[in-house]
Every structure is written in structure tokens, then in C-alpha cells.
Amino acid sequence: MNHDIHLIVNGEAYLLSVPAHHTLLQVLREQLVLTGTKNGCEAGECGACAVLVKWPGADHAEPVNSCMVLAPEADGAEIVTIEGLAHDEQLDPLQEAFITTGATQCGFCTPGILVNARALLDRTPDPSETEIREALVGNLCRCTGYVRIIDAIEMAARAGREVAR
Amino acid sequence: MTRDQESGARSQESASSFQLPASNRKHSLIGTSPQRIEGRAKVTGAATYVDDMQFGPNLLHGMLKHSPIPHGIIVRIDVSKARALPGVRVVVTGEDFPGYTGLYLKDRRIFALDRVRYVGDTIAAVAADTPEIAQQAVDLIEVEFEPLPGVFDPEFGASPEAPLIHPELGNYEAVPFIFPQPGTNVSNWMKVRKGDMDKGWAEADLVYEHKYRVPHIQHVPLETHVCVAQQDVNGKITLWSSSQSPFAQRNLIAKALHISHSKLRVITPYVGGGFGCKAGVSMEGAAVALAMNAKGRPVKLRMTREEEFYTTFVRQGLVAIIKMGMTQEGRITAVHNRFYWDGGASTEYGTNITRAAGYSGTGPYYVPNIHIDSLCVYTNHPVGGAMRGFGMPEIHWGIEQHIDQMAEKLGLDPVQVRLINCLKDGDETLTGMIMHPTGLSQCIQKAAEAIGWTSPPAPLLEGEGSHKRRGKGLAAMWKAPAMPPNPGSSAIVRMNEDGTATVSIGGVDIGQGALTAMAQLAAEGLGVKIEDVRVNTVDTDYSPYEWQTVASRLTWSMGNAVLQAAENAKLQILQTVAEAWNEDINDLDIIDGQVVSYRSEESRSLRDIAVYGMQRPDGTWIGGPVLGRGNFMPEYVTPLDPETGQGPRAVVHFTTGCQAVEVEVDEETGEVQVLKIVSAYDVGRAINPDMVRTQMEGGAVQGMSTALLEGIILQNGVPRNPNFTDYRIATAVDAPLELESIIVEVPQDDGPFGARGVGEHPMVPTAPAIANAVYNAVGIRIDSMPITSEKVWRELAKTRP
Ligand code: FES
Numbered sequence: 013m014n015h016d017i018h019l020i021v022n023g024e025a026y027l028l029s030v031p032a033h034h035t036l037l038q039v040l041r042e043q044l045v046l047t048g049t050k051n052g053c054e055a056g057e058c059g060a061c062a063v064l065v066k067w068p069g070a071d072h073a074e075p076v077n078s079c080m081v082l083a084p085e086a087d088g089a090e091i092v093t094i095e096g097l098a099h100d101e102q103l104d105p106l107q108e109a110f111i112t113t114g115a116t117q118c119g120f121c122t123p124g125i126l127v128n129a130r131a132l133l134d135r136t137p138d139p140s141e142t143e144i145r146e147a148l149v150g151n152l153c154r155c156t157g158y159v160r161i162i163d164a165i166e167m168a169a170r171a172g173r174e175v176a177r
Numbered sequence: 178m179t180r181d182q183e184s185g186a187r188s189q190e191s192a193s194s195f196q197l198p199a200s201n202r203k204h205s206l207i208g209t210s211p212q213r214i215e216g217r218a219k220v221t222g223a224a225t226y227v228d229d230m231q232f233g234p235n236l237l238h239g240m241l242k243h244s245p246i247p248h249g250i251i252v253r254i255d256v257s258k259a260r261a262l263p264g265v266r267v268v269v270t271g272e273d274f275p276g277y278t279g280l281y282l283k284d285r286r287i288f289a290l291d292r293v294r295y296v297g298d299t300i301a302a303v304a305a306d307t308p309e310i311a312q313q314a315v316d317l318i319e320v321e322f323e324p325l326p327g328v329f330d331p332e333f334g335a336s337p338e339a340p341l342i343h344p345e346l347g348n349y350e351a352v353p354f355i356f357p358q359p360g361t362n363v364s365n366w367m368k369v370r371k372g373d374m375d376k377g378w379a380e381a382d383l384v385y386e387h388k389y390r391v392p393h394i395q396h397v398p399l400e401t402h403v404c405v406a407q408q409d410v411n412g413k414i415t416l417w418s419s420s421q422s423p424f425a426q427r428n429l430i431a432k433a434l435h436i437s438h439s440k441l442r443v444i445t446p447y448v449g450g451g452f453g454c455k456a457g458v459s460m461e462g463a464a465v466a467l468a469m470n471a472k473g474r475p476v477k478l479r480m481t482r483e484e485e486f487y488t489t490f491v492r493q494g495l496v497a498i499i500k501m502g503m504t505q506e507g508r509i510t511a512v513h514n515r516f517y518w519d520g521g522a523s524t525e526y527g528t529n530i531t532r533a534a535g536y537s538g539t540g541p542y543y544v545p546n547i548h549i550d551s552l553c554v555y556t557n558h559p560v561g562g563a564m565r566g567f568g569m570p571e572i573h574w575g576i577e578q579h580i581d582q583m584a585e586k587l588g589l590d591p592v593q594v595r596l597i598n599c600l601k602d603g604d605e606t607l608t609g610m611i612m613h614p615t616g617l618s619q620c621i622q623k624a625a626e627a628i629g630w631t632s633p634p635a636p637l638l639e640g641e642g643s644h645k646r647r648g649k650g651l652a653a654m655w656k657a658p659a660m661p662p663n664p665g666s667s668a669i670v671r672m673n674e675d676g677t678a679t680v681s682i683g684g685v686d687i688g689q690g691a692l693t694a695m696a697q698l699a700a701e702g703l704g705v706k707i708e709d710v711r712v713n714t715v716d717t718d719y720s721p722y723e724w725q726t727v728a729s730r731l732t733w734s735m736g737n738a739v740l741q742a743a744e745n746a747k748l749q750i751l752q753t754v755a756e757a758w759n760e761d762i763n764d765l766d767i768i769d770g771q772v773v774s775y776r777s778e779e780s781r782s783l784r785d786i787a788v789y790g791m792q793r794p795d796g797t798w799i800g801g802p803v804l805g806r807g808n809f810m811p812e813y814v815t816p817l818d819p820e821t822g823q824g825p826r827a828v829v830h831f832t833t834g835c836q837a838v839e840v841e842v843d844e845e846t847g848e849v850q851v852l853k854i855v856s857a858y859d860v861g862r863a864i865n866p867d868m869v870r871t872q873m874e875g876g877a878v879q880g881m882s883t884a885l886l887e888g889i890i891l892q893n894g895v896p897r898n899p900n901f902t903d904y905r906i907a908t909a910v911d912a913p914l915e916l917e918s919i920i921v922e923v924p925q926d927d928g929p930f931g932a933r934g935v936g937e938h939p940m941v942p943t944a945p946a947i948a949n950a951v952y953n954a955v956g957i958r959i960d961s962m963p964i965t966s967e968k969v970w971r972e973l974a975k976t977r978p
């Protein structure tokens with residue numbers, strides 16, 4: 013059985029017919045071919061599939077593991093994926109910081125971590141190291157050992173504060 | 178003579194007998210840390226991995242039928258119901274592809290034929306229009322088994338009482354340096370015999386024996402195994418594969434399926450982590466088998482996270498019995514080690530891991546009297562394969578704790594004991610090879626110093642009366658690239674019309690940074706800016722041969738090929754310019770993409786000449802499109818005597834290093850928190866020091882994760898924790914508060930600019946260093962990995978009155 017749903021993804025509106033049992037992750041990757049969002053477990057345990065979701069009626073977006081959302085549940089949501097983090101070729105300060113600090117290796121965890129880190133900085137522009145570590149607890153990375161990811165988020169937070177000043 | 182010829186390595190002849198003068202090597206990019214060249218693609222989601230590639234609605238979805246039992250005879254397979262299901266396009270079983278395959282020992286089939294040997298063994302595969310139909314079809318395949326008694330412990334498996342898992346072992350094809358023992362479960366027996374054991378024990382003031390255990394570990398790449406296979410009208414098959422070994426996959430699959438190498442093309446885009454599990458072949462053969470019957474439709478096979486945990490490759494388990502003799506002064510007099518490897522149902526790859534454990538079995542120490550047996554034992558467990566460190570984390574877990582135990586019993590400082598015994602330039606290793614210059618002593622000293630070895634532990638945050646205790650520990654390591662004696666590398670550097678260069682290689686960037694290091698070497702060798710170098714990912718139809726992306730060998734081996742190809746391109750360009758300008762080639766150079774003459778001070782951009790050639794004074798033309806080529810293959814590795822393990826040169830070289838850690842142990846909960854890890858490694862020469870550090874950091878945390886958290890729980894062969902809730906890996910909260918990475922550089926004679934590899938090494942000594950630190954903190958010795966809070970708590974409870 014298919015459902016018709018409305019989604020706004022990275023600022024673009026879509027009307028989609030989605031199978032009832034498909035996840036938001038499948039819709040993003042397979043129907044919209046936004047393959048930057050990764051599938052690492054399909055069980056809500058790795059964070060590779062994280063996207064920002066602003067639910068209908070909510071006033072801000074939150075990071076969500078898209079493998080745990082059935083597509084029909086996302087009807088009316090506004091979604092930002094990794095592809096929507098940069099604007100007009102201008103990378104998000106987090107993306108810049110990930111390159112500068114060497115916070116990506118194989119890169120498979122990177123989209124989910126960046127999206128989650130964006131939500132953290134939107135919520136808490138000046139997070140402590142402990143807050144950063146706790147915010148990342150649902151994002152597994154097997155390559156980097158996390159330290160440079162933490163450094164990168166701190167660097168982006170500093171850059172963000174300078175812009176705000 | 179070139180650097181390569183001097184060191185005995187094979188060097189392809191250059192375009193002419195002329196060689197670039199040594200003064201042409203400016204080293205301006207070597208030792209600098211340009212950013213990852215594919216960084217922007219990776220942070221924007223643009224980097225394409227296999228599962229991201231689009232194959233259209235024609236794509237078929239493959240799925241595997243796995244054995245639910247650990248050991249049994251297949252009495253009957255009935256696929257008729259599966260075949261009859263609408264939407265099912267292909268069903269294949271072992272009858273369709275009965276041959277054996279394997280890297281070092283051909284003991285594996287693509288599909289089980291007569292017998293299953295582990296829970297997860299592949300029995301059949303289906304391809305269907307949707308994943309849902311494929312799943313239904315797999316469920317409809319009926320298999321009847323006659324269960325057989327299993328082997329779930331390697332010591333038992335090696336005993337005469339054990340049921341045989343591969344009765345046909347004697348018929349299997351093996352490479353010459355693997356020694357299967359037909360009629361047993363031992364698929365390789367690596368022996369090292371040296372000196373006089375009686376003398377060694379007699380000279381010792383302390384002889385001590387202890388048993389150590391390491392469980393099966395999963396590599397946990399964030400991207401699970403995935404591939405897509407498609408056959409074209411000419412019968413040619415293309416395999417898009419998340420792989421560390423596109424060429425080895427082509428070789429093994431082509432042989433297993435009896436197709437020509439030129440009719441199989443393997444394409445590897447970005448890879449979401451490997452750590453060894455994507456080396457060789459695991460499930461890819463099944464995808465190709467499906468594609469051969471899919472009438473031209475592409476077939477995708479992607480492992481679920483659960484399948485990833487036990488159906489592709491795992492790290493082998495180990496039981497190590499270590500016996501060592503030491504004098505009062507701390508000199509090791511003798512070592513008698515027995516390694517029982519839990520190789521799993523197939524040891525096609527694992528046999529060579531056990532060989533590496535044999536020829537490295539003393540740890541990085543000079544020992545005069547040696548008796549080592551490293552036994553690869555078949556069990557009804559998941560298939561053991563390569564994992565970061567290839568046997569070394571496992572054996573060092575015991576060896577490095579043993580050194581600490583010996584030192585304590587003799588009242589000696591474990592750092593001093595390591596410094597006394599560690600291998601130095603000119604020492605003879607256990608197999609009789611003469612140790613090359615190595616910075617091991619330096620690494621030990623620097624790691625100890627950085628952790629504050631001689632100063633007391635930092636004060637606890639909670640102060641006096643706290644139930645937390647701090648401790649420090651240290652472990653040293655060595656590891657050689659474990660591989661056949663002759664693994665080759667090759668590279669092509671092509672000049673483009675705009676003066677930029679395209680580098681083709683056959684090695685894979687699995688996250689370690691190979692693309693960037695190769696770009697640096699090519700830019701350096703050619704004389705262009707790094708921004709003007711592009712490095713291709715692998716397509717076996719267009720990329721030159723590379724054995725495999727394993728063994729920390731790319732920077733060294735493929736690096737040599739790339740540097741040689743770049744220098745070869747440079748030489749061709751300079752020869753053209755010399756003739757056109759009527760100058761001596763020795764007066765010419767290429768700097769930042771400009772050919773310059775030191776004599777006439779003329780200069781000309783590569784843009785004008787690298788493809789179109791140059792005009793001579795008389796108006797005719799010379800030169801043409803420049804194509805530089807390079808290859809490398811070590812030519813000096815010798816066989817070892819099968820009875821003694823002795824031979825002049827067992828391996829190409831050893832990378833050595835040391836880690837020191839500080840931990841905090843909660844005496845009430847048994848919880849271990851790692852506060853700091855210092856890593857010090859001798860990398861020969863760091864081509865990109867920052868990337869070297871990222872390898873050290875990532876390896877240290879991976880090692881810490883395995884030390885404290887990881888292990889596949891196997892109950893009678895059934896994996897009990899194949900998910901991230903029950904098999905935890907370290908998260909950002911678990912990662913140490915501080916990581917310090919120290920680069921030591923004692924050059925490798927045949928490495929590019931002196932480099933040798935360091936990708937795997939940083940996880941080798943982490944676990945024993947943590948175990949030693951836990952002992953230092955609370956006096957508890959955990960000899961079986963992982964060091965869970967529960968184990969520490971239980972041991973602590975025993976010590977309480
Ligand atoms: S894929 Fe969604 S959490 Fe792992």
C-alpha cells in the first residue's frame with residue numbers, strides 16, 4: 013500500500029507516493045537519490061542516517077535517525093540532509109572544520125555526524141567538550157577515534173561565535 | 178644507480194639509462210600535511226560509495242541463505258518453491274559452482290555443497306525484483322541437515338579427539354609457505370626453532386608460564402559489505418565492490434568461476450572503512466554467480482549489520498600459552514610460545530595470519546633460544562580473516578602482559594626490561610633475519626616520557642577517599658607487512674593538456690589517506706603543485722595492478738611505484754625539453770609546473786609541452802603525450818625452513834612502536850576509563866605527518882575499544898550479540914580525554930623518501946598497555962580480553978577480605 017506524503021527536503025517541496033513500510037531513509041536515498049545520508053545499521057544504533065527533521069507544528073528541527081522513521085510518519089516534515097548543509101557552494105563552518113582538522117577518514121559516518129553537530133550548535137552555540145561528546149554518543153565512527161571530530165565541532169563553534177559577534 | 182636498485186628491489190628500467198640527479202629531489206611536499214584531497218566530497222555527502230550508485234529499476238536484489246547450524250551434512254536442498262515465487266529471477270546453490278577458492282589455502286566454496294561449517298555459512302543465493310521478494314524466496318528454500326558434533330575451542334580442535342571439519346584438507350591447494358596437517362583440524366603449523374632451549378632455561382633466574390585469551394572481534398566498518406555485479410552481452414562481468422582488494426577479487430573470483438581475468442572488471446569507488454574485512458573475497462563471489470544467471474540485469478548484494486557481524490570475516494580468536502625465561506637483570510633467555518588460533522570454518526586467509534604470528538612470535542625482542550608453535554585450527558566458528566594488525570594485537574596481548582609480569586616478579590622496571598631486550602639495528606630476529614635500523618628504543622623512551630612514567634599518577638579529580646584508582650601501563654610492538662614474498666604495485670602518471678597530472682593506482686583509499694599521500698608523492702616526483710594532481714579510484718580495466726590494500730603496505734610499496742612513475746614522466750619531459758632547447762638535461766628541472774633551465778634561465782609551462790610536445794629550432798616536433806610508469810616488487814624475501822622457521826629474510830621490514838596509557842579504575846563498579854594514550858611509532862619518514870597522526874589516533878581508540886568492550890559471544894557456534902546494542906564499540910564518550918602521537922623517523926632503505934607503513938600498528942599494543950595500566954592501578958591482571966567492568970569487579974571482589 014502506498015501513501016501520498018508532502019515533504020520539504022533541503023528547501024524543495026515534494027509530493028511523493030511512498031510504500032507504507034519504507035523508511036524515511038529509503039525515501040531519501042532511493043526515491044530522491046539523496047545518497048549522502050548513509051545506511052549503517054537500519055536499527056537506530058549507528059547515527060549514519062541522521063537528518064534534521066522539523067516536524068509539522070514544531071518550532072525547530074531536531075536530529076533524527078531516518079532509518080527509524082516510517083515514511084508516512086514524515087508527512088508534512090521539513091528535512092535537511094547533508095546535501096542541504098552547504099549553501100550556494102559555501103560550506104557550513106562545520107564542514108570546513110571537518111576538512112581542516114582531519115575529522116573524516118573513510119567518511120561514512122561523516123554526514124550523520126555533521127548533521128547531528130549542526131543541531132547541537134543550533135541548540136548550544138558554545139558547547140563544552142562534555143556536551144559535544146554526549147551529543148555524539150549515538151554516532152559511531154570506527155576510523156577517527158573521535159578526537160578530531162570533537163576538535164572540529166569546537167572549531168566551528170568558535171567560528172560561529174565570531175560571525176555572531 | 179637508483180635508490181631501488183641499491184636496496185635490491187626491482188626497479189623498472191626508465192625511459193633511458195639516464196637517471197635524475199639526486200639534487201633534483203627537493204622534498205618540498207614530503208613531510209608537509211596537505212588536507213585530504215577527497216575531503217570536500219566526503220563532508221558534503223557527494224562522495225559515492227557502492228550503495229550510492231544508481232543502476233535503475235532493472236536492478237535485482239540479492240540475498241543469501243545462511244546455515245542456522247554450526248556443523249552438519251546437507252542432506253537435501255529444495256529451491257523449487259523459491260524459484261516459483263513471482264519476481265524471483267535467479268536462485269543458485271553449490272551445485273552450480275562447486276569449485277574451491279581461497280587466498281592462501283583453497284578451502285572455501287562460494288556456496289556450501291555437502292556440508293555447512295558455521296552459523297552463517299552460505300548455502301544458496303537468490304536475486305529478485307525487490308528486497309522483500311528476495312527475503313521471501315530465501316525463507317522458502319528448504320534445507321535438511323544431519324547435524325555433526327562441533328569444534329568450538331581451538332585447543333580441543335587441535336587434539337586427536339576432535340571431529341574433523343575438513344576431512345579433505347589433504348587435497349586442498351596451498352601456497353608453499355603454508356603447512357596444512359592432513360587428517361587433523363590444523364590447517365597451518367608454523368614452527369620456529371632456534372638456539373638451545375635447555376640452555377635458555379638454565380640461564381634464567383625466573384621461568385614463568387601463563388595463558389592468555391583473545392575472543393573473536395568484528396571489524397565494524399560503518400559501511401557493511403556491498404557489491405553489484407552485472408554481465409554484458411559479451412559475457413563480460415563488471416563488479417562494483419566495496420573492497421580493499423579489487424585485483425585480488427578479480428583474480429580469485431575469475432579462477433573460482435573459471436572465467437578469464439580480462440572478462441571480469443572490478444570497480445571500487447569510495448569505501449566506508451575496511452580494517453581488513455574487505456580484503457580478499459567473502460560474499461562477492463555469490464553476487465557474480467547470481468549475475469552470471471541474471472540475463473544482463475545488475476544484482477546488488479548488501480550485508481545487513483547482523484550479517485556483517487558473522488558471515489563475512491571476523492578476527493580470529495586466540496589462546497596463547499607463553500613461557501619465558503629471564504635473568505635477574507631482565508635479559509630474556511628463552512621463549513616457548515604456543516598459539517592456538519580459532520581459525521573458524523575456513524582459514525583461506527587465516528593461515529597466513531598464523532604464519533605472521535609465528536615469525537613475529539617473540540614480540541619485538543631479541544631472544545636467543547626459541548620454540549614457537551603457531552597452529553591454525555579449524556573450528557565451527559565464523560571465518561577468520563585479516564584485521565588491522567594481522568595477528569599482532571592478538572599475540573601482543575599476551576606477550577606484553579607477560580613482560581610486565583616477569584618484570585614485577587623480578588622487581589624490575591618494565592620500561593627498562595623492554596629497553597634491554599628490544600631489537601636493535603643488527604640484532605638477529607627469531608627467524609634469523611638481521612634487524613634493519615629501527616627506532617624502537619626511541620619509541621619506548623618517548624612514550625614512557627610522555628605518559629610521565631617515573632612521576633606518580635595525576636591526582637584524582639575526586640581527591641582522597643575516592644574509590645577510583647589511577648595507573649599507567651605501557652606496551653611495545655612490531656609488525657611486518659604480512660604477505661606473499663612478491664606482492665606487486667604499479668602506477669601510471671598521465672599528463673593532461675593543461676599541465677595537470679592524473680595518477681592511476683590499484684590501491685584503495687579506505688579512509689587511511691592513500692589518495693592524498695600518493696598525490697603528494699606524484700607532485701613531488703613530477704615537480705607540480707599538489708592541486709594539479711588527480712588520483713583515480715580503482716577500475717581494474719584502467720588502473721594498473723596492485724596486489725591488495727592490506728599490511729600497511731601502500732605508502733611504502735605503491736608509494737614507490739607512484740614516485741617512480743612521476744619521475745619517469747618528469748624524465749620524459751626533460752628529455753624533450755633538453756633536445757628542443759639544445760641543453761644539458763642536468764641543467765633542467767620542473768618547479769611548480771614550469772620547466773626551468775638553470776643555465777639559460779628559460780622557463781616554459783608544462784601546459785604547452787606535456788601533451789603536444791615541442792618544436793625544434795628547425796621547425797620539426799618532438800615529444801608527445803607523456804605517460805610515466807612505475808612499478809615495485811620486493812625481490813629479496815627468502816623462504817623459511819618449514820621445520821625451524823629460519824631463513825635470511827622472512828619479511829620486507831618491521832614497523833615498530835610503543836604505546837603508554839593512563840587509566841582510572843573505579844573500584845566499586847570495575848569500570849575502566851582511559852584518560853590518555855600516547856602512541857610513538859617509527860614510520861621511517863612521515864609523508865604526511867598529520868595523516869600519520871590520524872592513523873595513530875584512530876588505531877589507539879579502536880584498540881581501546883577492543884580492549885574494554887568487544888568480543889563476539891559464541892555459544893556452541895551461535896553468535897549471540899550481532900548488533901550494536903549487544904556488541905558495543907567505543908563512542909565519543911568512551912574515547913580518551915587525551916591522545917598524543919609521536920612520530921619517530923628512522924628511514925626505511927627502500928621506502929619512498931624512507932617511508933614505511935603505520936596504518937595497522939597503532940592498535941597492536943593498546944590492549945596490553947591498558948591491561949598493564951589496570952594492574953598498575955588496582956593490582957588485577959585480566960588475561961582474557963576484553964577488560965569488562967564485570968571482570969574487573971569480580972576480580973576485585975576476590976581480593977577483598
Ligand atoms: S542506519 Fe539509522 S541509525 Fe544506523
Ligand code: FES
Pocket residue numbers: 115116117118119120121122152153154155156399449450688
Ligand atoms: S570516518 Fe570512517 S567511520 Fe567515521
